[in-house]
Amino acid sequence: MSAPAAPDHAVADLLGLVALGELLAFERMAADARFAPDLRRRAALSEMAAAEIANYRRLADRLGVLGVPPEEAMAAYVEPLQGYHDSTEPRDWAEAVTKAYVGDGITDDFLREIAEALREPDRQLVLDVLHESRYAEFAAAEIRHAVSADPKVAGRLSMWARRLVGEALSQAGRVVAADQGALTALIVADGRTDVAGLFRRLTAAHTARMAAAGLNN
Structure with a gap:
Protein backbone atom coordinates (compact mmCIF):
# COMPACT_ATOMS: atom_id res chain seq x y z
CA MET A 1 0.00 0.00 0.00
CA SER A 2 1.38 3.41 -0.94
CA ALA A 3 1.90 6.09 1.66
CA PRO A 4 -0.76 8.80 2.01
CA ALA A 5 -0.03 11.92 0.00
CA ALA A 6 2.36 14.26 1.77
CA PRO A 7 2.16 18.03 1.25
CA ASP A 8 4.06 19.04 -1.91
CA HIS A 9 6.16 21.62 -0.06
CA ALA A 10 7.14 18.99 2.52
CA VAL A 11 8.34 16.62 -0.21
CA ALA A 12 10.45 19.36 -1.80
CA ASP A 13 11.84 20.34 1.59
CA LEU A 14 12.86 16.78 2.40
CA LEU A 15 14.50 16.35 -1.00
CA GLY A 16 16.33 19.62 -0.41
CA LEU A 17 17.55 18.38 2.96
CA VAL A 18 18.80 15.11 1.47
CA ALA A 19 20.39 16.92 -1.49
CA LEU A 20 22.35 19.25 0.76
CA GLY A 21 23.45 16.31 2.87
CA GLU A 22 24.81 14.61 -0.25
CA LEU A 23 26.57 17.77 -1.41
CA LEU A 24 28.27 18.34 1.94
CA ALA A 25 29.16 14.65 2.23
CA PHE A 26 30.92 14.87 -1.13
CA GLU A 27 32.95 17.86 0.03
CA ARG A 28 33.80 16.16 3.33
CA MET A 29 34.83 12.80 1.91
CA ALA A 30 36.90 14.35 -0.87
CA ALA A 31 38.78 16.39 1.75
CA ASP A 32 39.10 13.52 4.24
CA ALA A 33 40.69 11.26 1.63
CA ARG A 34 43.94 13.11 2.34
CA PHE A 35 44.11 11.28 5.68
CA ALA A 36 44.21 7.86 4.01
CA PRO A 37 47.34 5.86 4.92
CA ASP A 38 47.70 4.45 1.39
CA LEU A 39 46.42 4.88 -2.14
CA ARG A 40 43.95 1.99 -1.92
CA ARG A 41 42.12 3.59 0.97
CA ARG A 42 42.42 7.04 -0.59
CA ALA A 43 40.78 5.74 -3.75
CA ALA A 44 38.03 4.01 -1.76
CA LEU A 45 37.01 7.18 0.05
CA SER A 46 37.26 9.17 -3.18
CA GLU A 47 34.87 6.69 -4.80
CA MET A 48 32.48 7.22 -1.91
CA ALA A 49 32.69 10.97 -2.54
CA ALA A 50 31.96 10.47 -6.23
CA ALA A 51 28.83 8.50 -5.34
CA GLU A 52 27.67 11.37 -3.11
CA ILE A 53 27.86 13.99 -5.88
CA ALA A 54 26.09 11.63 -8.29
CA ASN A 55 23.31 11.26 -5.73
CA TYR A 56 23.12 15.03 -5.33
CA ARG A 57 22.59 15.38 -9.08
CA ARG A 58 19.70 12.90 -9.03
CA LEU A 59 18.00 14.82 -6.24
CA ALA A 60 18.64 18.19 -7.89
CA ASP A 61 17.16 16.90 -11.14
CA ARG A 62 14.06 15.66 -9.33
CA LEU A 63 13.61 19.01 -7.62
CA GLY A 64 13.83 20.63 -11.04
CA VAL A 65 11.03 18.39 -12.27
CA LEU A 66 8.95 19.52 -9.29
CA GLY A 67 9.61 23.11 -10.26
CA VAL A 68 11.76 23.90 -7.23
CA PRO A 69 15.28 25.30 -7.71
CA PRO A 70 17.65 23.04 -5.71
CA GLU A 71 19.36 26.00 -4.06
CA GLU A 72 16.01 27.20 -2.71
CA ALA A 73 15.07 23.76 -1.38
CA MET A 74 18.44 23.47 0.38
CA ALA A 75 18.78 27.02 1.71
CA ALA A 76 17.02 26.56 5.06
CA TYR A 77 19.28 23.66 6.02
CA VAL A 78 22.69 25.13 5.22
CA GLU A 79 23.38 26.52 8.69
CA PRO A 80 22.55 23.41 10.76
CA LEU A 81 24.18 20.90 8.40
CA GLN A 82 27.28 23.02 7.86
CA GLY A 83 27.39 23.58 11.61
CA TYR A 84 27.49 19.82 12.19
CA HIS A 85 30.42 19.32 9.83
CA ASP A 86 32.29 22.36 11.12
CA SER A 87 32.02 21.11 14.70
CA THR A 88 33.09 17.55 13.86
CA GLU A 89 36.26 17.94 11.81
CA PRO A 90 38.24 14.67 12.00
CA ARG A 91 41.89 14.80 12.99
CA ASP A 92 43.06 11.59 11.33
CA TRP A 93 42.01 8.64 9.17
CA ALA A 94 40.40 6.68 12.01
CA GLU A 95 38.21 9.63 12.98
CA ALA A 96 37.34 10.27 9.32
CA VAL A 97 36.05 6.75 8.71
CA THR A 98 34.26 6.74 12.07
CA LYS A 99 32.43 9.90 11.05
CA ALA A 100 31.46 8.32 7.74
CA TYR A 101 30.28 5.18 9.54
CA VAL A 102 28.50 6.60 12.59
CA GLY A 103 27.35 10.01 11.37
CA ASP A 104 26.11 8.87 7.98
CA GLY A 105 24.60 5.74 9.49
CA ILE A 106 22.30 7.49 11.96
CA THR A 107 21.33 10.05 9.31
CA ASP A 108 20.42 7.28 6.89
CA ASP A 109 18.32 5.53 9.52
CA PHE A 110 16.37 8.74 10.14
CA LEU A 111 15.82 9.46 6.45
CA ARG A 112 14.75 5.87 5.82
CA GLU A 113 12.02 6.31 8.42
CA ILE A 114 10.85 9.62 6.97
CA ALA A 115 10.90 8.31 3.39
CA GLU A 116 8.07 5.92 4.26
CA ALA A 117 5.73 8.93 4.08
CA LEU A 118 6.58 9.63 0.43
CA ARG A 119 4.92 8.38 -2.69
CA GLU A 120 6.82 7.11 -5.69
CA PRO A 121 9.09 8.06 -7.32
CA ASP A 122 10.30 10.21 -4.42
CA ARG A 123 10.24 7.42 -1.85
CA GLN A 124 12.48 5.17 -3.92
CA LEU A 125 14.75 8.06 -4.86
CA VAL A 126 15.49 8.85 -1.21
CA LEU A 127 16.05 5.17 -0.43
CA ASP A 128 18.36 4.83 -3.46
CA VAL A 129 20.64 7.67 -2.43
CA LEU A 130 21.19 6.43 1.11
CA HIS A 131 24.72 5.16 1.61
CA GLU A 132 25.43 1.72 0.21
CA SER A 133 26.17 -1.08 2.63
CA ARG A 134 29.58 -1.70 1.04
CA TYR A 135 30.71 1.74 2.14
CA ALA A 136 29.53 1.12 5.69
CA GLU A 137 31.32 -2.24 5.63
CA PHE A 138 34.51 -0.57 4.40
CA ALA A 139 34.38 2.04 7.18
CA ALA A 140 33.61 -0.56 9.85
CA ALA A 141 36.49 -2.73 8.67
CA GLU A 142 38.85 0.27 8.85
CA ILE A 143 37.71 1.00 12.42
CA ARG A 144 38.23 -2.61 13.47
CA HIS A 145 41.68 -2.58 11.85
CA ALA A 146 42.65 0.58 13.77
CA VAL A 147 41.46 -0.95 17.04
CA SER A 148 43.28 -4.22 16.33
CA ALA A 149 46.50 -2.35 15.61
CA ASP A 150 46.19 -0.29 18.80
CA PRO A 151 43.49 -1.34 21.30
CA LYS A 152 43.74 2.02 23.06
CA VAL A 153 42.22 3.60 19.94
CA ALA A 154 38.87 1.99 20.80
CA GLY A 155 38.31 4.35 23.73
CA ARG A 156 39.16 7.44 21.70
CA LEU A 157 36.96 6.43 18.76
CA SER A 158 34.08 5.49 21.06
CA LEU A 183 9.35 16.86 8.49
CA THR A 184 6.55 16.86 11.05
CA ALA A 185 4.06 17.08 8.19
CA LEU A 186 5.61 14.02 6.58
CA ILE A 187 5.44 12.00 9.78
CA VAL A 188 1.80 12.97 10.30
CA ALA A 189 0.99 12.20 6.66
CA ASP A 190 2.27 8.66 7.20
CA GLY A 191 0.09 8.24 10.27
CA ARG A 192 3.07 7.85 12.62
CA THR A 193 3.06 9.97 15.74
CA ASP A 194 5.22 7.83 17.99
CA VAL A 195 8.29 10.04 17.96
CA ALA A 196 9.64 8.28 21.07
CA GLY A 197 9.42 4.98 19.24
CA LEU A 198 11.27 6.46 16.29
CA PHE A 199 14.16 7.53 18.50
CA ARG A 200 14.22 4.14 20.22
CA ARG A 201 14.66 2.49 16.83
CA LEU A 202 17.38 4.95 15.87
CA THR A 203 19.18 4.33 19.16
CA ALA A 204 18.95 0.55 18.79
CA ALA A 205 20.36 0.69 15.26
CA HIS A 206 23.19 2.95 16.41
CA THR A 207 24.05 0.60 19.30
CA ALA A 208 24.21 -2.36 16.91
CA ARG A 209 26.37 -0.36 14.52
CA MET A 210 28.84 0.54 17.26
CA ALA A 211 29.11 -3.09 18.37
CA ALA A 212 29.72 -4.25 14.80
CA ALA A 213 32.70 -1.90 14.57
CA GLY A 214 34.12 -2.97 17.93
CA LEU A 215 33.29 0.29 19.71
CA ASN A 216 31.54 0.97 23.02
CA ASN A 217 28.22 2.80 22.87
Whole structure:
Protein backbone atom coordinates (compact mmCIF):
# COMPACT_ATOMS: atom_id res chain seq x y z
CA MET A 1 0.00 0.00 0.00
CA SER A 2 1.38 3.41 -0.94
CA ALA A 3 1.90 6.09 1.66
CA PRO A 4 -0.76 8.80 2.01
CA ALA A 5 -0.03 11.92 0.00
CA ALA A 6 2.36 14.26 1.77
CA PRO A 7 2.16 18.03 1.25
CA ASP A 8 4.06 19.04 -1.91
CA HIS A 9 6.16 21.62 -0.06
CA ALA A 10 7.14 18.99 2.52
CA VAL A 11 8.34 16.62 -0.21
CA ALA A 12 10.45 19.36 -1.80
CA ASP A 13 11.84 20.34 1.59
CA LEU A 14 12.86 16.78 2.40
CA LEU A 15 14.50 16.35 -1.00
CA GLY A 16 16.33 19.62 -0.41
CA LEU A 17 17.55 18.38 2.96
CA VAL A 18 18.80 15.11 1.47
CA ALA A 19 20.39 16.92 -1.49
CA LEU A 20 22.35 19.25 0.76
CA GLY A 21 23.45 16.31 2.87
CA GLU A 22 24.81 14.61 -0.25
CA LEU A 23 26.57 17.77 -1.41
CA LEU A 24 28.27 18.34 1.94
CA ALA A 25 29.16 14.65 2.23
CA PHE A 26 30.92 14.87 -1.13
CA GLU A 27 32.95 17.86 0.03
CA ARG A 28 33.80 16.16 3.33
CA MET A 29 34.83 12.80 1.91
CA ALA A 30 36.90 14.35 -0.87
CA ALA A 31 38.78 16.39 1.75
CA ASP A 32 39.10 13.52 4.24
CA ALA A 33 40.69 11.26 1.63
CA ARG A 34 43.94 13.11 2.34
CA PHE A 35 44.11 11.28 5.68
CA ALA A 36 44.21 7.86 4.01
CA PRO A 37 47.34 5.86 4.92
CA ASP A 38 47.70 4.45 1.39
CA LEU A 39 46.42 4.88 -2.14
CA ARG A 40 43.95 1.99 -1.92
CA ARG A 41 42.12 3.59 0.97
CA ARG A 42 42.42 7.04 -0.59
CA ALA A 43 40.78 5.74 -3.75
CA ALA A 44 38.03 4.01 -1.76
CA LEU A 45 37.01 7.18 0.05
CA SER A 46 37.26 9.17 -3.18
CA GLU A 47 34.87 6.69 -4.80
CA MET A 48 32.48 7.22 -1.91
CA ALA A 49 32.69 10.97 -2.54
CA ALA A 50 31.96 10.47 -6.23
CA ALA A 51 28.83 8.50 -5.34
CA GLU A 52 27.67 11.37 -3.11
CA ILE A 53 27.86 13.99 -5.88
CA ALA A 54 26.09 11.63 -8.29
CA ASN A 55 23.31 11.26 -5.73
CA TYR A 56 23.12 15.03 -5.33
CA ARG A 57 22.59 15.38 -9.08
CA ARG A 58 19.70 12.90 -9.03
CA LEU A 59 18.00 14.82 -6.24
CA ALA A 60 18.64 18.19 -7.89
CA ASP A 61 17.16 16.90 -11.14
CA ARG A 62 14.06 15.66 -9.33
CA LEU A 63 13.61 19.01 -7.62
CA GLY A 64 13.83 20.63 -11.04
CA VAL A 65 11.03 18.39 -12.27
CA LEU A 66 8.95 19.52 -9.29
CA GLY A 67 9.61 23.11 -10.26
CA VAL A 68 11.76 23.90 -7.23
CA PRO A 69 15.28 25.30 -7.71
CA PRO A 70 17.65 23.04 -5.71
CA GLU A 71 19.36 26.00 -4.06
CA GLU A 72 16.01 27.20 -2.71
CA ALA A 73 15.07 23.76 -1.38
CA MET A 74 18.44 23.47 0.38
CA ALA A 75 18.78 27.02 1.71
CA ALA A 76 17.02 26.56 5.06
CA TYR A 77 19.28 23.66 6.02
CA VAL A 78 22.69 25.13 5.22
CA GLU A 79 23.38 26.52 8.69
CA PRO A 80 22.55 23.41 10.76
CA LEU A 81 24.18 20.90 8.40
CA GLN A 82 27.28 23.02 7.86
CA GLY A 83 27.39 23.58 11.61
CA TYR A 84 27.49 19.82 12.19
CA HIS A 85 30.42 19.32 9.83
CA ASP A 86 32.29 22.36 11.12
CA SER A 87 32.02 21.11 14.70
CA THR A 88 33.09 17.55 13.86
CA GLU A 89 36.26 17.94 11.81
CA PRO A 90 38.24 14.67 12.00
CA ARG A 91 41.89 14.80 12.99
CA ASP A 92 43.06 11.59 11.33
CA TRP A 93 42.01 8.64 9.17
CA ALA A 94 40.40 6.68 12.01
CA GLU A 95 38.21 9.63 12.98
CA ALA A 96 37.34 10.27 9.32
CA VAL A 97 36.05 6.75 8.71
CA THR A 98 34.26 6.74 12.07
CA LYS A 99 32.43 9.90 11.05
CA ALA A 100 31.46 8.32 7.74
CA TYR A 101 30.28 5.18 9.54
CA VAL A 102 28.50 6.60 12.59
CA GLY A 103 27.35 10.01 11.37
CA ASP A 104 26.11 8.87 7.98
CA GLY A 105 24.60 5.74 9.49
CA ILE A 106 22.30 7.49 11.96
CA THR A 107 21.33 10.05 9.31
CA ASP A 108 20.42 7.28 6.89
CA ASP A 109 18.32 5.53 9.52
CA PHE A 110 16.37 8.74 10.14
CA LEU A 111 15.82 9.46 6.45
CA ARG A 112 14.75 5.87 5.82
CA GLU A 113 12.02 6.31 8.42
CA ILE A 114 10.85 9.62 6.97
CA ALA A 115 10.90 8.31 3.39
CA GLU A 116 8.07 5.92 4.26
CA ALA A 117 5.73 8.93 4.08
CA LEU A 118 6.58 9.63 0.43
CA ARG A 119 4.92 8.38 -2.69
CA GLU A 120 6.82 7.11 -5.69
CA PRO A 121 9.09 8.06 -7.32
CA ASP A 122 10.30 10.21 -4.42
CA ARG A 123 10.24 7.42 -1.85
CA GLN A 124 12.48 5.17 -3.92
CA LEU A 125 14.75 8.06 -4.86
CA VAL A 126 15.49 8.85 -1.21
CA LEU A 127 16.05 5.17 -0.43
CA ASP A 128 18.36 4.83 -3.46
CA VAL A 129 20.64 7.67 -2.43
CA LEU A 130 21.19 6.43 1.11
CA HIS A 131 24.72 5.16 1.61
CA GLU A 132 25.43 1.72 0.21
CA SER A 133 26.17 -1.08 2.63
CA ARG A 134 29.58 -1.70 1.04
CA TYR A 135 30.71 1.74 2.14
CA ALA A 136 29.53 1.12 5.69
CA GLU A 137 31.32 -2.24 5.63
CA PHE A 138 34.51 -0.57 4.40
CA ALA A 139 34.38 2.04 7.18
CA ALA A 140 33.61 -0.56 9.85
CA ALA A 141 36.49 -2.73 8.67
CA GLU A 142 38.85 0.27 8.85
CA ILE A 143 37.71 1.00 12.42
CA ARG A 144 38.23 -2.61 13.47
CA HIS A 145 41.68 -2.58 11.85
CA ALA A 146 42.65 0.58 13.77
CA VAL A 147 41.46 -0.95 17.04
CA SER A 148 43.28 -4.22 16.33
CA ALA A 149 46.50 -2.35 15.61
CA ASP A 150 46.19 -0.29 18.80
CA PRO A 151 43.49 -1.34 21.30
CA LYS A 152 43.74 2.02 23.06
CA VAL A 153 42.22 3.60 19.94
CA ALA A 154 38.87 1.99 20.80
CA GLY A 155 38.31 4.35 23.73
CA ARG A 156 39.16 7.44 21.70
CA LEU A 157 36.96 6.43 18.76
CA SER A 158 34.08 5.49 21.06
CA MET A 159 34.21 8.95 22.61
CA TRP A 160 34.43 10.48 19.12
CA ALA A 161 31.38 8.49 18.00
CA ARG A 162 29.39 9.67 21.02
CA ARG A 163 30.34 13.23 20.19
CA LEU A 164 29.25 12.74 16.58
CA VAL A 165 25.85 11.47 17.68
CA GLY A 166 25.44 14.26 20.20
CA GLU A 167 26.28 16.90 17.60
CA ALA A 168 24.00 15.24 15.05
CA LEU A 169 21.05 15.26 17.45
CA SER A 170 21.74 18.85 18.43
CA GLN A 171 21.79 19.97 14.82
CA ALA A 172 18.71 17.85 14.07
CA GLY A 173 16.79 20.12 16.40
CA ARG A 174 17.91 23.09 14.33
CA VAL A 175 16.87 21.31 11.14
CA VAL A 176 13.38 20.76 12.52
CA ALA A 177 13.20 24.44 13.47
CA ALA A 178 14.49 25.52 10.07
CA ASP A 179 12.08 23.44 8.01
CA GLN A 180 9.00 25.12 9.52
CA GLY A 181 7.20 21.85 10.13
CA ALA A 182 7.95 20.02 6.87
CA LEU A 183 9.35 16.86 8.49
CA THR A 184 6.55 16.86 11.05
CA ALA A 185 4.06 17.08 8.19
CA LEU A 186 5.61 14.02 6.58
CA ILE A 187 5.44 12.00 9.78
CA VAL A 188 1.80 12.97 10.30
CA ALA A 189 0.99 12.20 6.66
CA ASP A 190 2.27 8.66 7.20
CA GLY A 191 0.09 8.24 10.27
CA ARG A 192 3.07 7.85 12.62
CA THR A 193 3.06 9.97 15.74
CA ASP A 194 5.22 7.83 17.99
CA VAL A 195 8.29 10.04 17.96
CA ALA A 196 9.64 8.28 21.07
CA GLY A 197 9.42 4.98 19.24
CA LEU A 198 11.27 6.46 16.29
CA PHE A 199 14.16 7.53 18.50
CA ARG A 200 14.22 4.14 20.22
CA ARG A 201 14.66 2.49 16.83
CA LEU A 202 17.38 4.95 15.87
CA THR A 203 19.18 4.33 19.16
CA ALA A 204 18.95 0.55 18.79
CA ALA A 205 20.36 0.69 15.26
CA HIS A 206 23.19 2.95 16.41
CA THR A 207 24.05 0.60 19.30
CA ALA A 208 24.21 -2.36 16.91
CA ARG A 209 26.37 -0.36 14.52
CA MET A 210 28.84 0.54 17.26
CA ALA A 211 29.11 -3.09 18.37
CA ALA A 212 29.72 -4.25 14.80
CA ALA A 213 32.70 -1.90 14.57
CA GLY A 214 34.12 -2.97 17.93
CA LEU A 215 33.29 0.29 19.71
CA ASN A 216 31.54 0.97 23.02
CA ASN A 217 28.22 2.80 22.87
